[in-house]
Every structure is written in C-alpha cells, then in structure tokens.
Amino acid sequence: MALLTVKGLKTYFETLEGTVHAVDGVDFSLGEGESLGLAGESGCGKTTAALSIMRLLPKNGKIVEGVIDYRGYDLAKIDDAHLRGIRWRHISLIFQGAMNALNPVKRVGDQIAEPILLHEAVDEEVANKRVNELLELVGIHRDRARDYPHEFSGGMRQRVMIAMALACNPKIVIADEPVTALDVMIQAQILELLERLKRELGLSMILISHDLSVMAETCDSMAIMYAGKIVETGSVDDVFEHPQHPYTQDLIAAFPDIEGAQVLPPYIPGLLPSLLDPPKGCRFHPRCKKAWQTCVDEDPVLESIGDEHRSACHLNTASPPGERD
Amino acid sequence: MAAPQAPFLVLRDFRVWFEKRASFLAALRGRRQEFVRAVDGIDLDIGKGEIYCLVGESGCGKTTTGMGILQLVEPTGGDVFVGATPETLDAYRAARVKPDEAVLEELRRRHSLTYREKVEWGPRDTVVFALFAMAGGLVGAFTSAAIGVALVGGGASGLESLGGVPLGVVVGLFGTLPLLKRHRWIPIVLAGVGALASVLALFLWPFLQAILYHPSNALLPYIVATLQDALITAALEPIFAAIAAWESARILSDVWSRRQGFLTSRMRMKSLRQSLQIIFQDPYESLNPRQTVYDIVAEPLQVNRITRGRAETAERVQRALNDAGLRPPQEYLVRYPHELSGGQRQRLSIAATLVLNPDFLVADEPVSMLDVSIRTEIIELLLQLRKEKGLTYLFITHDLSLAWVLADRIGVMYLGKIVEEGPTRELIRNPRHPYTKALISVVPIPHPQKRHKRLILQGERPDPSDIPAGCRFHPRCPVAVERCGWTSDEVLGELKRLAGDGPLAAALDRVKLDTRHSLLLPVDSQELEAWIRNQKVVAAERCRALQALYGIKGPRGARRVILHSSAQPRLRVVEAGVKVACHLYEEGPAPVVASPVRPPVEMVGPVAA
Numbered sequence: 001m002a003l004l005t006v007k008g009l010k011t012y013f014e015t016l017e018g019t020v021h022a023v024d025g026v027d028f029s030l031g032e033g034e035s036l037g038l039a040g041e042s043g044c045g046k047t048t049a050a051l052s053i054m055r056l057l058p059k060n061g062k063i064v065e066g067v068i069d070y071r072g073y074d075l076a077k078i079d080d081a082h083l084r085g086i087r088w089r090h091i092s093l094i095f096q097g098a099m100n101a102l103n104p105v106k107r108v109g110d111q112i113a114e115p116i117l118l119h120e121a122v123d124e125e126v127a128n129k130r131v132n133e134l135l136e137l138v139g140i141h142r143d144r145a146r147d148y149p150h151e152f153s154g155g156m157r158q159r160v161m162i163a164m165a166l167a168c169n170p171k172i173v174i175a176d177e178p179v180t181a182l183d184v185m186i187q188a189q190i191l192e193l194l195e196r197l198k199r200e201l202g203l204s205m206i207l208i209s210h211d212l213s214v215m216a217e218t219c220d221s222m223a224i225m226y227a228g229k230i231v232e233t234g235s236v237d238d239v240f241e242h243p244q245h246p247y248t249q250d251l252i253a254a255f256p257d258i259e260g261a262q263v264l265p266p267y268i269p270g271l272l273p274s275l276l277d278p279p280k281g282c283r284f285h286p287r288c289k290k291a292w293q294t295c296v297d298e299d300p301v302l303e304s305i306g307d308e309h310r311s312a313c314h315l316n317t318a319s320p321p322g323e324r325d
Numbered sequence: 326m327a328a329p330q331a332p333f334l335v336l337r338d339f340r341v342w343f344e345k346r347a348s349f350l351a352a353l354r355g356r357r358q359e360f361v362r363a364v365d366g367i368d369l370d371i372g373k374g375e376i377y378c379l380v381g382e383s384g385c386g387k388t389t390t391g392m393g394i395l396q397l398v399e400p401t402g403g404d405v406f407v408g409a410t411p412e413t414l415d416a417y418r419a420a421r422v423k424p425d426e427a428v429l430e431e432l433r434r435r436h437s438l439t440y441r442e443k444v445e446w447g448p449r450d451t452v453v454f455a456l457f458a459m460a461g462g463l464v465g466a467f468t469s470a471a472i473g474v475a476l477v478g479g480g481a482s483g484l485e486s487l488g489g490v491p492l493g494v495v496v497g498l499f500g501t502l503p504l505l506k507r508h509r510w511i512p513i514v515l516a517g518v519g520a521l522a523s524v525l526a527l528f529l530w531p532f533l534q535a536i537l538y539h540p541s542n543a544l545l546p547y548i549v550a551t552l553q554d555a556l557i558t559a560a561l562e563p564i565f566a567a568i569a570a571w572e573s574a575r576i577l578s579d580v581w582s583r584r585q586g587f588l589t590s591r592m593r594m595k596s597l598r599q600s601l602q603i604i605f606q607d608p609y610e611s612l613n614p615r616q617t618v619y620d621i622v623a624e625p626l627q628v629n630r631i632t633r634g635r636a637e638t639a640e641r642v643q644r645a646l647n648d649a650g651l652r653p654p655q656e657y658l659v660r661y662p663h664e665l666s667g668g669q670r671q672r673l674s675i676a677a678t679l680v681l682n683p684d685f686l687v688a689d690e691p692v693s694m695l696d697v698s699i700r701t702e703i704i705e706l707l708l709q710l711r712k713e714k715g716l717t718y719l720f721i722t723h724d725l726s727l728a729w730v731l732a733d734r735i736g737v738m739y740l741g742k743i744v745e746e747g748p749t750r751e752l753i754r755n756p757r758h759p760y761t762k763a764l765i766s767v768v769p770i771p772h773p774q775k776r777h778k779r780l781i782l783q784g785e786r787p788d789p790s791d792i793p794a795g796c797r798f799h800p801r802c803p804v805a806v807e808r809c810g811w812t813s814d815e816v817l818g819e820l821k822r823l824a825g826d827g828p829l830a831a832a833l834d835r836v837k838l839d840t841r842h843s844l845l846l847p848v849d850s851q852e853l854e855a856w857i858r859n860q861k862v863v864a865a866e867r868c869r870a871l872q873a874l875y876g877i878k879g880p881r882g883a884r885r886v887i888l889h890s891s892a893q894p895r896l897r898v899v900e901a902g903v904k905v906a907c908h909l910y911e912e913g914p915a916p917v918v919a920s921p922v923r924p925p926v927e928m929v930g931p932v933a934a
Contacts (some may be wrong), residue, residue, distance in 0.1 A: 041696040153785055183382040183723060190769035190780045210697065213726075213769035231541060236773045255771040258726040258753060264708075265730065267701035271666055283887045 002029035003204055004091075004172060009066035009076070011045075011052045020275045021272040022061070024228035027302060030172065035046040035205040037215035037222035037236070043272055045228040046208050047096065051216060052076075052173045053206075054093055056082055070172075088115045092170040094161050096177045101161060102149040103183075108160050109135075110144025115167045138193060155186035162193065166201070174206045179214060190192040191218050203272050208256070213255055216240055216268060221308065224248050227283040234309030248286045282314065292320040331411045332370035333717050334394070334685060337421075339367050339439075341386070343789055351427065354717040361388040361790040363743035366403065368896065374711060376718045378732035378749075380725055380764070382786055386737040391687040394719070395601050396438070404437040407597055407685070416849065431560045438594055452506040455515055457575040462498070465569025490875055495519040502681075528626070580881050592808055599629060602678035606690040608670035612662040619658040622646060622677045625897075629681065632715035641680055648713075649676035650706050668699040675706065682714075689721045704731060725768045729753050734902075737761045738795040740789055743896060747903035757905045759805075760798050794841070795891035802869065807889035808908055811873035812841045816888060819870040820857065844886040857886060 011023040022258065023045040030036050033142040051057050053068055053075060068075040075083065092115075095101040103111055108158060112134060113127040122130075132142040138159040144209045149157060151159035156177060165173050175194065179187040195218060198205055206220055215222050224247065232245040243249045250268045258263075273279050282300050285291040292313050302312040342360040364386040369379045379387040385457040392398045394405055414437055420428040433440045498516040502509055514696040555859055605611035612621060622642045632638040635693065646654035649672045671691060678686060688707065692700040697883040704727075710716050722728055728735050729749060737760065756762045766780040782801045787793055793800055795810015802809065817836060825828050835847035846853060854877050873888045896906040 041698060155785060182727070184767050185382055185782055186762065186785065187769075188779055189783075192779070192781055211769065212697075213771040216771050216773040240771065240773050252702065252771055253697060256726040256730040257771055258729045258765065258768045259772075259775055262730055262750060264701050264704060267705075268698040269702075270697075275551050306730055 003032050003034075003070070005069040006049075006053070006065070006117075007028040007066065007067045007069070009049065009052060010064040011048050011057065011061060012064050012227070013058075013061045014262060015060065015276075017277045018227070023052060023226050024275075026066075026228075026230050028223050028233060029228065030206060033202050033204055034197070034221065035207060035219045037219035038208045038225060039210065039212055039215055039222055039251075040208060040225035041210055041272065043275070044225040046225050047176055049225070050093070050176055050208055053174065054087055054091060055071045056093070066245075070248075080127050084119075087107045088119050088170060089168045090170055091172045092165040092168065092175065093216055094158075094165045094173065094175040094178050097181065102157060104149050107146050107148060108152070110269055112145075112160065112167055115164065119168050125213070130167070131163075132174060134166055134210070137159075137166070138163045153186075153188060154182055158182060158190050159193065162197070166197065169201075170203070172204045172206065174208070178207070180209070180211070187214075194218065212240075212252060224251065227278055228275055229283060229312065231284065231313070232309075232311040233302070234306065234311075238306060239308040242309070244304075244305055244309070244316065245284075245313045246288050246290050246315070248311070250289075283311075290315065294318065331373075331409075331414075332923070333373040333375075334369070334371040334719070335404075335406040335409060335410060335414060336367060336369035336390075336394070336402045337406075337417075339390070339393065339405065340364055341389050341398055342401040343398075344582070359790055360401075362391060362741050362792060363789055365792070367738075367741075367743050369736065369743070371717060371719060374715050375733045376711070376720055376731060377718045378722060378728040378735045379738055380722055380728050380735060381738035382764075382788065383723060384786060386741040386789070387723075388689055389521045390637055390738075390900060391603065391689050391719055391721050395598075395603055395687060397603070399469040400439045404433055405439050405441060406436055407438060407470055407601065409436050438597070440593075448508045448511065451511045454574065457577045458498060458512070459515065459519075461573025462566040462570035466566035467563035468569075512866050599625075599631075599681040600684040601687075602685070603682060603687040603689060604671075604674050604678055604684040604691045607694050608662075608667060608674050609676060609694065612664055612670060616661075617658065618646070618651075618660050618662075618665075618673060619674060621662075622680050625677060625681050631681070635912055642676075645676040645680035646673075647712070649673070650702075651676060667695050668702055671695060671703050672706065675703075675710075679710070683716070685717045685719070686788040687719045687721065690723070691720075692727070693722065693724065700727075725765060727751070737764065740786060740792060742797060742906065743901075743904075744798065744907070745905045747900075751900075751903055757899065757903070758798075758907045759802050759909075763803075794893075796894050796906075799869075804909065805869040806870065806908060807872045807875070808891045808892070809869075809872075810891040811870050811888060812876075812887075813838050813844050813888060816870050816873055816886075817844055819868050819905050820860065821862055823864060823868065824856075839885055842888040842890060844888075846884040846886060848882050850884065854884065 006026060006028050009023055009026045010021075013020040014024055021081075026045070026049055028036065028038075033188055038049065040046045044124040048057070048061070051061075052063055055063070055075065057063070063076045066076055070086065073082070073086065075086065078086075102108065109128065109131045110222055112131045113124070116122065116130055117124070120127075128145075131145055135142050140156060140159055140163070146154075148190055149160070153159065162178075165175075178194065179190050182190060191214065194205070194207075197203060207215065209215060219236050221233070221235050222239055223230045224239065224245070225231070226247050231247045232239060232243065239248060240252060243252055247268075250266070254265050254267055271281055273286065279286055280299075282288070282291070282295040283295050285295040288295065290316075298314070300312045301315050302310045303316050304310050340362070341364040342362050345359040345361060367390065369377070369390075377583075379390060381387050389398060393400045397808070404417075406417075409417075414431065414497055416428070416435075417432050419425075422434060495516045498512040498519065502512060580873045616624070619639075619642055622645055623638050626632050626638050626641060632641060642658070643654040646652075646657055651669065651672050657665075657669075657673075662673065665673060670692075674691075676866070686707075692703050693709070696701065705708055707716075707718065708731075711718065720728070720732060732749045734747065734810075735749050735752045736743045737752070737758065738744070739760050745752065745756065745761045754763060760782075763780040763782050766778070770777070780803070782803070784801055787797070787800065793810060795808070796802070796805070799805045799809035799811065800815065817833075817838065820836075821833050824833050832847060832850055832853045836853075837845040837847075839845040845933065857874065857877065860868075861871050861874045865874075873891075875889045877884060877885045877886050879885045893907075894908050894911065895904045896904045897911070899905050899910050
C-alpha cells in the first residue's frame with residue numbers, strides 16, 4: 001500500500017509569455033519506508049512536482065489537474081487549514097540551497113524550533129529540548145543551537161536544514177537537491193546521514209536531484225523526468241541496468257564513470273524544449289536518435305514493461321519502420 | 326601522454342597568501358600578521374599540449390592557483406616560468422640546490438613571472454609614512470573635535486577641546502609602529518614632540534591663564550573645572566585620531582607593497598597576458614548581460630589594440646565564434662547572453678578567450694554549471710582546440726570522474742598543497758595518498774550494482790589560516806602514524822574525549838600543555854598514567870592521535886607525557902611520474918624524538934582494568 005500516490009498531476013505557471021507546462025501529467029507513488037528519486041535535467045519540472053505535493057507553489061503556479069493522495073486525503077484539493085496540519089507533521093521539505101535557505105539573522109536553534117512551535121501545541125522549553133535532540137541526531141553539538149547560520153560551514157548548514165525538516169516527526173521527507181553545491185566528501189557525509197535517518201526513523205523519502213549517480217547510491221526506486229513528464233520509472237537497478245527509454249539511456253551514458261573506461265561519455269545533442277509550447281507527440285523526439293513519424297504524431301503513455309518498471313516510449317509497442325540502423 | 330621534455334609552464338614553491346586584516350589593538354599588542362595560506366608552496370610542470378587537472382575540495386586552493394598563475398590575484402612568492410628553455414630551468418634547479426643566491430636572483434629577474442624588484446626601505450620612507458599617519462590622525466581628531474564643538478556648543482570650552490588633537494596624533498603615530506619595517510625610532514621621536522605639545526595645549530595653557538587672570542581664592546575650583554572640561558571634551562579625539570591614523574598608515578602600506586611588485590613582473594606579464602587566458606566557472610555570471618556577443622568577443626582585441634579597423638575585428642570575432650562552435654557566427658553577433666542557452670554561453674566565454682590566440686588556458690570548472698547531457702559537448706570542444714591549436718590546459722575541477730576521462734595528469738590538492746600527482750590512470754586506479762583514496766571512494770558511480778564501500782572522512786577541512794602542523798591532512802587521516810604532526814593539544818583533546826565524563830575526567834582537566842610535544846601531568850597521577858598507557862594499547866587504532874604517544878617520564882611531581890616528533894611530508898617521486906607527499910611512502914631513518922635523548926620508557930606498562 002503506497003503512502004503517497006500522485007496521479008495525473010499537472011502544474012502550470014502563468015507568465016507574461018504564456019502558460020508554462022512545468023509539470024504535465026505526472027504519476028508516481030511512494031511506499032512506506034521507501035526512497036524515491038526524482039531525476040532529470042534543470043527545468044524538467046522535478047522541483048515543481050515536489051512543491052506541488054506541499055502546495056508551496058509561487059503565486060503564478062497552479063495545480064490544474066490531478067490527484068495527490070496521502071492516506072485518503074487529496075492534497076491537491078483539501079482546504080488550507082487541513083493542509084497546514086499535514087505540512088511538516090506528515091510531509092516536510094529540505095529546501096534547495098542550504099546556503100541561502102536559512103535566515104541569517106536568527107539563531108539556528110530558534111529556526112529549528114519555529115516549525116515545532118507553529119505546528120505543535122508545546123511550550124518553548126519542550127521545543128528547545130527537542131531542538132537539542134534534533135541537532136545531536138544530525139551530528140551537531142547541542143551547544144551550537146545558539147550560533148548563527150554564518151558560523152556554520154555548507155555541510156553543517158545542510159545538516160541544520162535536515163534537522164529542521166525532521167522537527168515534527170514527519171512520515172515523508174522531500175529532499176530537493178540536498179547535496180548539490182557541496183563537496184564530494186561532504187556530499188557523502190550528508191547522503192550517509194540521510195540514509196541513516198531513513199533507516200532509524202523509518203522515513204519515506206523523495207530525493208530530487210539532477211545527479212543520477214547520487215540516486216544510484218541512495219534510492220530504492222526512481223523516476224526520470226523530461227520536459228514535465230515522467231519518461232521512465234522503476235527500481236533503481238532496473239532503470240540503471242535495463243534502461244528502456246532512449247532519454248534514460250542517453251542520460252545515464254552521459255555520466256563519466258570513474259570505474260569504467262577512460263573515454264569521454266557521449267552527449268545528447270540539441271536543447272531542452274520550451275515548456276511554453278512543448279513539442280507535439282513525444283517530447284523527446286527532436287533529440288531522440290530512434291524517433292520516427294509516430295513519435296512526432298502521438299504522445300506515448302507510461303506503460304509497464306516489467307514488475308514495477310514502466311516507460312513512456314513507442315518503442316515498447318512498435319518498432320521503427322524499416323529499422324534504419 | 327608522454328613525459329614532457331620542456332614543460333610549458335613551471336611553478337616552483339608557488340605561494341598565494343591572503344593577509345588577514347589585523348585590528349589596531351591586535352597590532353599594538355604586537356600580534357603577528359596572520360595569513361590565509363590558500364596556496365602554500367606548490368611545484369607544477371605542465372607540458373606543451375597537456376591537460377593537467379587540479380582536483381580537490383572547495384577551499385583547497387585550486388582556483389587560487391589558477392588565478393595566481395595569471396596574476397589575477399597577486400602571488401606571494403615562488404616562481405612561475407612560461408615557455409622557459411630547458412637550459413634556463415636546469416640552471417635554476419642547480420642554483421636552488423647549491424644554493425647560489427646571486428645566480429638564482431639573476432635567473433628569477435630575467436625569467437620568472439613573479440619576480441619583484443626589491444625596494445630598499447630608507448628613513449625617508451619612514452618619515453613619509455609617519456607624516457601620512459599624522460595627517461590622518463589630524464583629520465580624525467579635528468573631525469571629532471568639530472563634532473564636539475557642534476554638540477557641546479561653541480565658546481571657550483569648544484576651543485580648548487582642540488587640545489586633544491595632538492594627543493590623537495601621538496596615539497596615531499604609535500599606531501604606525503606595527504606596520505613599519507625599519508627605523509621605528511622616527512615616529513617615536515615625532516610622537517614625543519607631539520605629546521609635549523599636547524600637554525602644553527591641554528593643561529599648561531589653562532593653568533597659566535588661571536594664575537595670571539584669576540584671584541587666588543578662586544584658583545582651585547577653576548583648575549578642577551578646566552581639567553574636567555578638557556578631559557571630557559577631549560576624550561573621544563584620541564580614539565578618532567588613532568583610528569584615522571591607523572587607516573591611513575595601512576593604505577600607504579598597501580601602496581608600498583604594490584609598488585614593490587610593480588616593476589619587472591608587470592611588464593613581463595603584460596606581454597604574456599594574451600597567451601595566458603582563463604575560462605570561468607559560471608557562464609551566467611561571468612558574461613556582461615548588457616554586452617552583445619560581438620562586444621564580448623571584440624573587447625579583448627580592443628583592449629589589447631590588436632586589430633586595425635572594424636573589418637579586421639569583425640573578421641577575427643567571427644573566426645573565434647566559429648572555432649568555439651557557435652555556427653554560423655553571423656547569427657549570434659547581435660544577440661545578448663540571456664538569449665543563449667547555458668552551453669552556448671560557455672562557448673561564448675571560450676570564444677572570448679580564443680580571439681587572442683592563447684597558448685595556455687586555465688579552465689576553472691568550465692562545465693560544472695551545465696547540465697550533464699551537454700557537458701561533453703564543451704569538453705569535446707576543448708579537446709578539439711588542443712588538437713588544432715596545440716593549447717595547453719590547467720583544468721580545475723572538483724569532479725574526479727570528469728578528470729578521469731579528460732586529464733593527462735592529475736594533481737590532488739589539500740589545503741594549499743599538492744599531496745599526490747601522477748598520470749591519470751595510475752592515480753585513479755592505484756591511489757597512494759590516504760586523501761586521494763578517500764576522495765576516489767566517495768565519487769558516486771552511475772551503476773547501483775557497483776555500490777562499494779565508501780571511505781568517508783569525518784569532519785571538514787581545517788581553516789587555511791590555521792594549518793595543522795606536520796602533514797596537513799593528519800587530523801582527518803584514517804591511517805595517520807606517530808610522526809604525522811600530532812601536537813600536545815590534539816592528543817590531550819583526544820584523551821579527554823575518550824575519558825568522557827568518567828572518573829579520570831577531573832584528573833585530565835589538570836593536565837597542562839607543556840610544549841608542542843609534551844604534556845605535564847598533575848602530581849600523584851599513577852592512575853592516569855596507567856590509563857593513558859592502556860589507551861595507547863587499546864584505542865590507538867581508532868584514535869590516531871594516540872599513535873603519537875611516545876613515553877611517560879620525569880621525576881615525581883614533574884611527570885611528562887612525551888610525544889613523537891613530527892615532520893611535514895615532502896612531495897617525492899615514488900614511481901615514474903608519480904609523486905606523493907605522505908610519511909607512509911617515505912623510506913629513511915625512524916623519526917627522532919624531540920625531547921632529551923634518553924632511552925624511551927616502555928609504553929606498554931601496567932595495563933589498567
């Protein structure tokens with residue numbers, strides 16, 4: 001039984017140039033204690049999809065369609081008062097860019113205590129006690145609760161952000177690019193911490209990243225997004241070892257592998273399509289090596305090609321006419 | 326990938342330090358000037374047409390190295406040679422080994438990019454320096470006096486308050502002392518004269534007035550009132566004056582140090598600027614959003630006055646754009662950076678460097694801001710340019726997997742030093758330095774089946790203004806040994822951590838730091854001694870600091886824990902082309918003990934329960 005199920009989610013932004021189809025029909029589900037990776041290049045809609053779950057979209061963004069089911073509540077539709085009860089106490093978020101997400105003029109202890117005081121009927125003493133526990137949980141000495149963000153290094157600030165996300169014992173934590181802009185060593189420390197917390201606290205986690213290799217190391221299952229749609233989803237092993245969608249194949253191949261051959265990885269020619277006016281048919285077809293006429297005309301749907309492994313590609317059901325190569 | 330015969334770029338003991346701004350009070354107390362040692366003595370040889378990758382965590386000094394070579398930040402010391410002949414380099418090496426200062430000086434003067442003409446510091450300079458500070462002090466004191474007059478009100482008391490001005494100048498002059506290199510007596514004499522004037526103006530003159538014009542019975546209250554007046558109104562002036570004098574002395578000091586470096590190296594650097602270029606990390610920040618593509622690429626030509634006439638400029642701009650893969654160039658000329666994608670912007674940055682036909686490019690994380698799917702496009706462009714134009718690259722990156730597919734050789738930096746260097750395949754497949762090993766083990770691999778044991782170092786890199794003794798990496802090193810640089814405070818800290826809140830915590834609190842390599846135990850501490858001996862046996866595998874414990878000795882009442890001595894590991898060749906700076910790869914005699922030569926006391930003593 002899935003804890004969180006997202007079905008047919010469409011989130012659009014109204015801008016001066018027109019409607020940006022940032023998330024355009026996305027399905028995924030997250031099981032209890034599972035960690036799901038949402039991967040894709042910049043501008044593919046992965047952060048928007050995550051923010052839609054918490055309904056933390058900017059003013060011009062709107063969930064147009066779709067169901068976000070969390071234990072029978074549809075987060076896309078429930079009223080704000082109920083949603084406030086779910087935010088942070090059930091689903092919390094580690095914001096992107098720990099460097100800038102903290103308030104520079106407030107002590108970190110107070111910042112961590114803020115959601116506790118806001119969401120739970122407790123007094124300050126209880127909250128402070130909890131802050132100390134949280135800090136120790138993420139590997140920061142409790143005395144540092146009285147320090148300001150600038151007194152922390154990048155990795156430590158990211159730990160503070162994690163402590164803040166855990167403040168109200170959530171079931172689900174959404175981590176938006178938690179290790180981007182951190183050094184590899186610090187990155188490994190943070191990923192190890194997230195894994196440990198997930199194990200100890202039984203958290204479910206949605207990890208958003210552009211770095212597939214990070215997912216390979218930490219997630220159970222993953223979904224690859226391209227131009228507002230999920231093109232492939234499945235267990236991490238399935239997606240990495242038997243990628244079906246040409247985009248997934250190309251994207252995985254684009255990562256240099258320090259354990260592999262000493263050759264430059266291939267790249268994907270062309271540019272990301274504009275989400276103001278996404279291409280007809282399959283959105284990847286202008287950059288796809290295997291595309292044929294059907295791909296231009298028809299939009300493929302996400303179909304099962306194995307246990308939990310699904311991909312959205314016409315190659316699943318047909319083969320290109322004449323098999324050029 | 327063959328070993329370079331005559332390296333194109335040679336760095337020797339290259340250093341870039343940044344001054345930490347000392348406060349006035351700290352300087353008065355005689356605190357030494359502190360430096361952030363961003364790059365702290367590195368040697369580098371990059372062959373013609375080679376791609377040398379400098380990797381390391383942020384803050385290790387890799388970017389500063391690149392900027393320092395191009396003198397975008399001022400190098401503090403060491404030598405940089407570009408395109409020097411093998412004979413020159415041989416002579417330089419010989420002169421350094423000998424060492425022959427005169428020859429070395431001459432070689433540096435003729436060939437090194439960082440050579441600075443030495444400027445002698447004479448008494449005249451000190452006088453100018455002191456006068457400048459004094460002028461600053463005067464301005465400061467007058468400002469505060471004027472404020473005082475305006476606030477307290479004019480009249481006699483206002484004028485008297487000006488008496489504080491000379492006092493401010495005196496303090497200001499003393500403030501220049503820490504900045505002075507020689508002839509310190511000059512400001513002291515000047516200050517003495519100023520102090521005399523100050524006393525006269527502040528106190529004697531009112532007293533004289535009082536004696537002359539006041540009846541004797543009103544004298545005492547008048548003196549008290551005058552004193553109060555003078556003290557209160559003049560209290561702030563010395564402070565203002567001192568700050569102003571200190572600041573002006575600092576400014577002059579900066580100007581001076583610049584002047585010293587100006588003469589030779591600037592002239593030589595100017596002629597080389599065109600052949601040494603840099604590509605910056607962020608194509609979103611490094612391009613001027615108000616300039617068109619044409620302006621951006623044409624600017625270097627105009628600044629260097631290379632082309633004659635518009636037609637030639639336009640032709641070279643188009644050629645550069647074409648070389649950088651922005652084709653057809655006509656289509657891009659009138660666009661602005663915001664109209665380009667990330668990859669195209671980076672191509673534009675590359676075009677702006679190519680237009681000067683450089684020989685050497687510092688590429689500072691040129692693809693880390695780009696999406697993975699287009700990174701290789703840019704890398705391929707750089708490789709192609711090397712093939713066509715024989716470019717040499719210093720490639721700076723934190724991404725080891727990128728270095729793996731790109732570099733001919735890799736240098737790993739940690740805290741301002743190169744800790745390991747070697748051909749790419751050898752360095753990645755067979756790393757030697759513990760830091761390199763850890764760094765390679767945490768590189769994420771895009772294959773879940775290949776998940777492996779990560780060697781995660783605890784803690785973060787130390788502050789580069791407070792670099793650990795011995796090997797810089799020793800506090801985080803999982804295999805550090807006794808001579809890696811442990812100091813008494815590190816060992817004491819580790820012992821305290823092990824003791825926790827246990828029964829020995831109180832005894833440990835009474836242990837004193839003796840020297841850098843010894844700890845003074847409190848009286849009657851047999852129990853503590855036994856515990857320390859025991860910890861050495863049971864915990865030294867985990868707590869590497871305990872490796873440094875050498876023995877406990879001394880008469881009763883002055884028992885000392887003696888530590889092994891330590892040394893900084895030198896970068897040395899361990900195999901063809903592979904250099905490592907680590908004690909584990911050094912042969913040679915066992916380390917010498919720092920303290921009095923006596924037979925060591927057996928560490929494995931009575932083992933406590």
